[in-house]
Amino acid sequence: MNEKEKILNKIRKCMALGESANEHEAASAMRQARKLMDKHGLTEVHVGLAEFGEEGVDLGYRRFPGWVTALAAVVGTAFQCSAYTSWRSVDYVGRKENTVIASYCLEVLMRQLKASRKEFVSSLPSYGRYGARIKRENADAFCEGWVSAIAAKVREFAAPVTQQEKARHNQYLTDVRETKVKKARDRKLAHESSASAAAAAQLGYRAGKDVQLHHGMSRETEALALAKQDKA
Structure with missing residues (x-):
């Protein structure tokens, strides 16, 4: 703070x-x-911005893979938060209660995605052209597909943001947090690198479609639904 x-x-x-x-x-x-x-x-307008804040999730990355930042952005959209990467962590900015839930959901989804990635890598042959670089490339493509499936699900239930709420959010970023928004770097997508990577992305998409994001009476309900699935 x-x-x-x-x-x-x-x-x-x-x-x-x-x-x-x-x-x-x-x-x-x-x-x-x-x-x-x-x-x-x-002014009173600024005081109203005290409802906003930020919450960080330490993911341990020094250099964030594209699929991690994509997942962070997807979760942020679901809970009306902006997502920023900093040293080792993803920081969510928005209404305080939303940032807490978004951070928790990102942790849950990251555990699920890493488990799916590990399972996918173990299914790849350990001979022929499947060297370490190809395996990593295909695993990244798998994750990109997984995140794409989650993004499609989020669009189905993410609450719309009013123009007034968007203005308050942006005002918090500039007046209180004083965020300097940097243009995102263009990244080469792993699934575009080869035919096998494209196929891996399709497998990831199918795996991501099996993740259930439940509608609920509140964002807390949705977070709890993810938590229950994570423990299953």
């Missing part, structure tokens, strides 16, 4: 106390809130 986020949270707490039944306590809290807002050049 950066300094501006700490100030916004303090102002929100003061404003919450401003609704106290004790008139003196309420008035004092509102004066303190206004004092902080004036001092730091903040």
Whole structure:
């Protein structure tokens, strides 16, 4: 949490106390809130952004494979979060409750994907043209296909984002988090490298289609559904 986020949270707490039944306590809290807002050049709009935050998932990668960043983005879309990669981790930015659930779901899906990848690699012949480089290339293509299947499922249930919510999200990124968005590097997709890699991507897509993403009364319900499947 950066300094501006700490100030916004303090102002929100003061404003919450401003609704106290004790008139003196309420008035004092509102004066303190206004004092902080004036001092730091903040408005009620900025204070509303205190509902936003970020949550990180340490995945251990120094250099993220394309299929990992793709999966992170897919999960972020499902939970109305922006996804950024930093040292070893994926950081989700959005409403605080959504960032927590998105982070948890990414961990669950990564475990499932890694298990599927391992199973796929073990099925490849250990002779002929299937050397270490080809195996890695085909495994990456398999993962790309798997993520594509998950992305298709996410589009079916991801909640639409209103223009107002999108504006608040972008304002948080620029005014509070001060995110400098970098243009994504063009990456060569593994499944485009050879016929065997393309076939591996198809196998990955089929495996990804078997992953169940359940509709629920809330995002928490969907996260729990993933967790149950992960333990099965």
